[in-house]
Amino acid sequence: MTVLDLVNFYLVPGLVIGSIYALGAVGITLIFAILRYAHLAHGDLATLGAFVALAAVTGFGIPPLAALPVAVVVTALVAVGIDRTFYEHLRARPKIVTVMSSLGVALMIRAVVQVIWGVDTQTYVRGIVRPEDYFGLRLRDREIYTVLAMLALVGALQLFLARSKWGKAMRAMSDNPNLALLSGIDNRKVVTLTWLISGALCAAAGVFLGLNTEVKSMMGWHMLLPMFAAAILGGVGRVEGAVLGGLVVGIAEELSVLVLPTEYKAAMAFSILLLVLLVRPTGLLRGKVL
C-alpha cells in the first residue's frame, strides 16, 4: 500500500468521521464542564438534527447544506426545551439522576424519530458522488465541507468563549460555580446558552454524518461511545481537547480496519475510552476529572 492509498482510504475518512465526532464531543464536554453530568441523549439529539434536515431537504427541495441552519435552529431549541421540561427539576438532586433521566430522553427522542420518519435508511441526495483528484489526493466536496465546517464552528465557539461576556460567564461557571453565582452570573441563562450551543453542534454532527453516510434512526446512538471517548480523551471541559480527541478516535477507528474485522470498528472507541481512564484520566490536554 502506498502512502497515498493510506491517506485516501484511511486518513481522509478518519479525519471526516473524526470531525463529526468532534462536533458532538464539544457539546458533551461543555455539558460535562458546566452542568456536570454525562448527557446520554446526545447521540439521539444528533439523530433528530439529521432528520430535521432531511425534512427540510425533502420538503423544500433545498440542498443539505442549506438545510443545516434549519436543523441547527430546531435542534438547539429542542435541546433547551428538553432541559426545561425534564432536567431542570432534577438540578438539586444527585447528578446521576439526571444521567438516568437523559437515558430515558434518548429513547424518547429516538421513538419520536422512528414514529415520524420510520426506521428505513434514507439519504439526503441520491446517486454516487465521485471524489475529485487533487494531485493523487481523492476528496469529495462534502468531505471538505465537513472538516471546514467543524473548524469554523469550533473556531467561532472558541472566540465566543474567550471574548464575549456570556462566553466568559460560561467559563466561570465551569471553573467554580459557587464563585460564579456569587459574582452575579445568571445560572439559568448560562445553562440555556450551554444547551443552545450543544444542541446546535449536535445538529451539525448529525447532518454531516448523514451527508457522508446515511440517515437512520440508530445513527446517533452509535456515535455516543466515540463522542464520549473523544471528550474524555481530550480532557473533560476542554473544547480544543474534544476536537483533538474526536480526530484521534475517528482516525483510530478507520485504521483499526487494518488489523481488526470491520464489524469491530466500534470496539476501537471503547478501547480508547478504557485506556484513557486507566492511564491518563485527565485526558490529553489535562481537563478536569469530575
Next chain:
Amino acid sequence: MELIGLANYALFMGVFIGIYALLALGLNIQWGYSGLFNVGIAGFFAVGAYTSAILTSPHAAGRIGGFELPFFVGWLGAMLAAGLIAWPIGKICLRFRSDYLAIATIGVAEIIRLVIKSEPALTNAARGITGIPRPFGDLPYVESQMAYLAIVLVVLAVAYVMLERQFNAPWGRMMRAIRDNENAAQAMGKDIAYRRLEAFVFGAALMGLGGALFAHFNRSITPEAIDPMIATFLVWIMLILGGSGNNRGAILGALVVWTIWSVSEIATDRLPHEYAIKAKYIRVFLIGLMLQFVLRFRPEGLLPEPLRGDAAAVDRSTRR
C-alpha cells in the same frame, strides 16, 4: 377456549416477570445497594443466555458447543461468565464517577452485541442457537409452561431470600454506608473499591442467570432477542418505579412494568397494520415518559428503601 388461552398467556407472562424480576434484583445490588450505574444489563443478560446455550445445546456443525451438559451446569456457567466479564470493567471504572461506568457499560453491551452478531463460530451469528433444552420440556405444553414457571419462581425466591439476608446483614449495611457516604465508610476502614467490585460482579452474575433462564424458556437464542436498549431500559424503570434499594420493590416493579409493557402490546396489535408497527415506538416513548414522571414525582418508587436504625426512628417521629 378463551379462558385457557388467557391462562396460558398468564403463565407465559409469569415466566417473563420472574426473569425480569431477577434482572431487577441484580440491578438492585448494583444500583440500589451500591449506587453503581450500569447501563449494560442487556450485555450481561446476553452473555448468560449464550453461555448456557453453548454449554447445554446439542452438537451443531460449524460452531463450538454441543456439550449437552445438564441445565443447572449451564446456569452456573452463565453466572460465572457474566461475572467474569463484569470484573475487569468494574476494576477499571468503579474508581471514577458513575457517569464513566455508565458509558463503559454501554460500550460493553455494544461490543457483546457485535460479537454475537459477527462470530458464527461462537454464537452462530444471526441464526442464533436453537435446540436449547428446557427442563421438563418433554411434558405437554401447558404442564411444561407450569413447570418452568415453578422453576423460575424457585430461582427468584432463592435469589430474593439470599439478597434480603445480605441487605439486613453487616454486608448490606456496609454497602449502603459506602453508597451514602464514601468518605465516612473509608474512614471506618472499609475497602471501598473491593466492595463495589463485589457488588458489581454479583449483580452481573444475577443478570447472566436471568439470561440463561430466558434462553432455556425460549429453547433458542438469537441476536434479535436482545434489544440492548429496550431490555436494559425496561429493567431500569422496573427498579426505579418499584423502589431502588428495596428487593420487594424490584420484584413489584418488574410485575407492574412488564404487565404494562405486554398488555399495551395486545392493545396495539389490534390497530391496523400500518399503525401497529409504529405503535412499538410509541410504547417506548411512553415508557421513557413514565421514567421522567417517576424521577420527578416519586423518586423513591412505589416501595421506598426501608429505613433502619436512627434514620427509622427519626422517620417515625416525624410521621407522628
